[in-house]
Amino acid sequence: MTPADPLTPERILEATEDVLRRYGPAKATVVDVARALGVSHGSVYRHFRTKAALREAVTARWLTRTEVTLTEIISASTEPAPSKLRHWLATLFESKRHKAGDDPELFATYIVLTGESTVVEEHVRELVGQLREIIEEGVRSGQFAVDDAAVAAQAVFDATARFHDPAYAAEWQNPAIGAEFTAVSDLLLRGLRA
Template identity: 90%
Template sequence: MPSADPLTPERILEATEDVLRRYGPAKATVVDVARALGVSHGSVYRHFRTKSELREAVTARWLTRTEVALTEIINTSAESAPAKLQHWLAALFEAKRHKAGDDPELFATYIVLIGESTVVEAHIRELVGQLREIVEEGVRSGQFAVDDPAVAAQAVFDATARFHDPAYAAEWQNPSIGAEFIAVSELLLRGLRA
């Protein structure tokens, strides 16, 4: 029975996530998405011209959720730059841990999709850009002493990869990972301080 709700890109992306969770990226098809929505596959193609475009959009949607949460830390926090950086890094780590632990089937699917995707580079640029904003704020306030905030932001991102790069997801459940995260982030903060 067709749905009474209008077919929107957002509804298609939600259904695509469900289909990917159920069938995995190798078996999920646009026909499966259409069937889940109660529409023809042509209706889905009116919003996303190809299966590849649909997969890119669902991957971008997944990555954007993290970006939005982290942007809120930058835009709404009255914390000092060091505290904001610590908060941002912890939020990134927790977001990635939750994605991996709360829905392992979908996380595994996204690891495959990310390998096929061009949106990952934009996601990383966005995250490094957010870090740069925090570092620049710290330099302006005299709390950080770095010559090039862009270089420092990239270094912080690279140094914390173990806590946000999906390649390390298997380590995120280790009992000592929280203490290891704190040790790395505190070391980075000491290195940035004026």
């Protein structure tokens, strides 16, 4: 490592992803991460106090990427709420599907890491909160008719679990999955409409 490349948490997290991809979560160590960065493992521990903290941070980073993309749909889109909701759901599905298909080794690693992590609960709360925002917008505009946007948001999230929960990843390559996603989305949107 040269002075031009300071050791930052972001560099450590990038290296950790590479190490996890290469060795898997059971065999990857902080020493492997340090070796990949050309530093001592003590240097890594200065940024992340424990191996668990490092794994938690890399999991949070992975989940946050999806959250940021979905937040942009809410904040930048001028679509009416029903279209925005369909766009949001489709983007979540495609994001998860690409993560599973484009980098299966790292995806399998994250399945293990998310099982150990508390950040998954925060991630789910964030996603359900985003859904609530869209549903509230639809209620305000008279496009959705629901009594409790928070309950409706949780119901939409739960009803679409097959299209975003990693437990269903094996089904995401099924040729019929796109049509099945559309059918579920159509049904949910009809149920929300005023």
